[in-house]
Amino acid sequence: MTIQEIQQTYTATIFQVIHDLNIDVVALGYNETDYANIICGIIWKESSGNPNALGDQSGPGQYCSYGLMQLNVCAGTPQGLGFTGDPNTLFDPYTNIYYGTKYFTQLFQQYGNLAQALSAYNAGSPILSNISGYVNAIVSQIQTISGKAVTLAKAYPGIALAVLAGAAVIYTKTKN
Secondary structure, eight states, rough: OHHHHHHHHHHHHHHHHHTTTTTOTTTTOHHHHHHHHHHHHHHHHHHHHOOTOHHHHETTTTEEEEEEEEEEETTTTTHTTOOOOOOGGGGGGHHHHHHHHHHHHHHHHHHBBHHHHHHHHSSSOOOOOGGGGGHHHHHHHHHHHEEESSOOOEEEEEEEEEETTTEEEEOOOOOO
């Protein structure tokens, strides 16, 4: 699916999840539509919009990551968020978006900026070198559907992140 098709298909579900989880998107520095676009970008990168996507094989015929947002049951990600069902229920778009958005929002609140939250969603921790791949791909897609520049950092001490021509650039403060 294209990012536009993902947006058209899943935005209503994402809005419902944002409301069900009582996410204060304004406190995170976004409006509801922009936050939904971020989730669409994650879905695009993780599964290309395929609700039945499987990834990260743990053995022959055994998979760790399920669904739209590729929730990793081997790492215990959905279980740590309160999920207790059979992993196959993570193929349900609402269920997957619910736990994926819950996880991403926790990371966003923990790290305080989009670049680190996206990197941590992908790698388990905010690896700044990961910005050039995973994060840039998502930022590019978010810009495609929103038509505006994406701010990666609100206020991260010592580092300012900017998007230039679709590529995240890291600026570090130096002592004068």
